[in-house]
Amino acid sequence: MCVFAGSSSGARREFREAARALGGALARRRIDVVFGGGQVGLMGVLADAVLAAKGHVTGVIPEALVAREIAHGGLSDLRVVPSMHERKALMADLADAFVALPGGWGTLEEFFEVLTWAQLGLHRKPCLLLNVAGYFDGLLSFLDHAIDQQFVRRENGALVLVADSIDAVFDQLDRYRPPTGVEKWLDRAST
Numbered sequence: 001m002c003v004f005a006g007s008s009s010g011a012r013r014e015f016r017e018a019a020r021a022l023g024g025a026l027a028r029r030r031i032d033v034v035f036g037g038g039q040v041g042l043m044g045v046l047a048d049a050v051l052a053a054k055g056h057v058t059g060v061i062p063e064a065l066v067a068r069e070i071a072h073g074g075l076s077d078l079r080v081v082p083s084m085h086e087r088k089a090l091m092a093d094l095a096d097a098f099v100a101l102p103g104g105w106g107t108l109e110e111f112f113e114v115l116t117w118a119q120l121g122l123h124r125k126p127c128l129l130l131n132v133a134g135y136f137d138g139l140l141s142f143l144d145h146a147i148d149q150q151f152v153r154r155e156n157g158a159l160v161l162v163a164d165s166i167d168a169v170f171d172q173l174d175r176y177r178p179p180t181g182v183e184k185w186l187d188r189a190s191t
Contacts, residue, residue, distance in 0.1 A: 005101040
């Protein structure tokens with residue numbers, strides 16, 4: 001599972017608690033984790049929790065961010081890539097599902113890119129927001145607005161899964177079935 005998470009810990013302790021709980025739950029379920037490779041913020045909390053529970057975690061970090069995000073030195077596997085584009089592509093290739101914890105621009109951009117790839121038919125993997133303490137409520141309201149204003153098709157709006165607890169993450173992923181009847185816009189070779 002690829003987990004997108006902030007390089008900051010955020011304002012609420014619930015964010016750190018959720019990152020820790022998700023990391024522990026993934027390790028206990030023997031689900032390998034792919035993440036942005038930093039030891040700072042929620043990224044670091046998540047990775048440390050996976051490692052503490054004897055799980056496997058792969059970090060993917062671009063050369064330019066190795067020092068800034070302070071690449072995590074204790075990972076099962078750390079892959080340093082030349083660019084952000086290569087980071088996102090490798091993370092997507094290594095993952096069977098995507099979950100976003102609270103975060104800023106980078107977290108949102110990474111999540112929306114894989115969500116767009118799902119809409120375009122480049123993958124059929126679940127894309128889920130872990131809505132810790134209502135963090136994504138405003139975003140979810142905006143997505144409803146985008147659907148109402150006909151910039152997002154209603155069936156594509158269903159590509160965004162939402163969970164408000166760790167148990168709900170796994171319930172959503174267990175029940176996930178890729179949408180049917182959604183037109184495939186592109187194939188991987190055309191991008």
